[in-house]
Amino acid sequence: MSVFDRNKVKEVLKPIVDSTYKAQQEEKDIYKNTLDCFSAAIDASIRGITLEEWIESEKQRQAQKTLQNKIGDFHQKMLGTLEGVTDLGVGEVVDIIYEDKKIVAEIKNKHNTTKGNHKKSIYDDLVSVLERHEGYTGYYVEILPKNGRSYDKAFSPSDNTTKTSREKSEHIRVIDGKSFYKLITGDNNALKELYSLIPELTAEILKESFDINRNANNIKDNQFFSELFEMIFP
Template sequence: MRAFNRDNLKHAIRSSVRRVYEAQTTTPDLYRNTLDCFSAAIDSVVQGISLDDWLLQERERQIQKTKQNAIGSLHEEVMGSIDGVENLPVGNLIDVICHRKRIVAEIKNKHNTTKGNHKVTIYRDLVKAVEKYPGYTGYYVEVLPLKTAVYNEQFVPSDNQISARLPARDDIRKIDGRSFYALLTDEKNALDELYRELPTLVAEIINEEFGTQLKSDAVTSSAAFDFNFTKAYGKK
């Protein structure tokens, strides 16, 4: 790998990959937090399925939700494996910092993850961070951009409380994931490289941790593998 140290990357994501696999092999207790029996009954009728089938469906939904939560910080972990980049613990103003590049950043997986009022909070946290580290640039990172967009622009969210956009600053920016990975690694195809290597790494980790014999070939050889990435980031 050109953009990443493979061993560091593998170590960084190991814990999250373990949690994903464990979610797959654990049956959730639907009644632990009190099942909404009214919603279950109504939804079963609307879908035209039995309540027993609905319960099976709900278990699968909760397993998937647990998996998504387990990999929610995947990109922060990946970035933290890059030389000179630190993935900060939960509770800090920002998610990652790179002193070598004079960068602080808040990482969001998808462009529509963050609502307007939360963007205001992110902006203010980035301002506090660059005040703490003078000369640094704060980035709000959308790993998965809207409609394959490429951008590195001033981040100026609207503040509904004052009915106006927050002040534009050159040191507070919004950037897409592909551009940000390129910025951190000095490799323009860093995110492409990560995507192609990730299935193999995941299979290796699970095989090592759980004694399985998973293979990634069925994923990486599928036409959908390249298609899905192109739909998210466009062609090179």
Template sequence: MKTFLPWIEDEALVSAVEHLVKKALGAKADAEANFGKNVIDPFSALFELSGFEIDVPTWIKSETARQAQKTLQNHIGDFHQRILGAVSGWEDMKTGSVIDLVNHERKIIVELKNKHNTISGGRLADVYKTFEDLVMPKSSHYKGYTSYYVAIIPKTKRRYDKTFTPSDKTKGSKCSENELIREIDGASFYQLVTGQKYALKELYLALPKVIAQITGKTLSDSDRQGLIGFFDEAFS
């Protein structure tokens, strides 16, 4: 059944959202339970109190939220992998695999990250080399496949689908252009997977409804509009 979105079954969408909601609740509980077990930077706390004009209880609340947010963000990429892997023709290769997603019919393999800065610049060459070892050798199962390095949240709003040529510090130059080794932004990749130009925004707009179904909590109209503004700032 497809009540929320035309390109993914409700069961798969709800399951992915429910998994992430549980991770969020767990991150919050862990941050509160373990606050202070990691060494607190007292200098940072001092200058934040002074510069942000807040008191200690407010700082503790903010720091706890920051720690929980950091944990949650580690799971956002996994959420997108679950969503995209549930689209017809696509397969989620799960955590620990060399690649994240594959579509054998369209001959595509994917390395997916949530943000453009998830991997440091020096390690991007390693991603390139992994792709090269998968799509170029005649003996490889993925010989001739097109490989994509996906950053769901790009560095700029501009959409792109281009050859992936990160700097290789071992060679002192950029990796060679190869039409089978590409990089793409999140909105464009969602379009590539689903065939829907605005699939990523469709997902974002559907999520509050799914979350409300799972948790019973609904967003106010003002919060909903504010969040849509954040999305448009990132992807317009």
């Protein structure tokens, strides 16, 4: 039985795919934000490409940045499609709440998204929410873990101003993405299932939005598709 509702996943994915495709097709004025000619000369020389080729690669890099900005709340919204999980949206202290398992969580896409001195603020936010939700556990979720490690441990970030660490508590934890999806769904393969849906749904969205044909099997049937996931989540 599938963990995810395919239509709900597609609904979350659609604005990300649409905006990224549009960004790739637009003729961007990459000079608008003052292009660094020194960086261009150094990078082109190192890579052995012309400056014209460098400009084209820079356009693609900026389009990729658009995708990265959009993907920031991808997992928050995706977790919110699961039964019983509420996506609290923008502006709340935490990102999601799951009353059935008494869980609140702040979701970050990558382990280094949050700088060390900001992690104490996440800790403090979790503490403030737990004061209003007795018996709950607060999680700081790092979807993409460092060096492919899995972890679910007490979260005790350092405070640079006091040179101390926040007090350890079994009810305030840091966890990797795969482990958190398993915690929420009870399925160890939940995150991989979501990953496997992406190529096919992306192809459908491109066809429906732009009449662009993409063969999802070119991605899914590539051996590296599975290997890439396993490298990040061993």
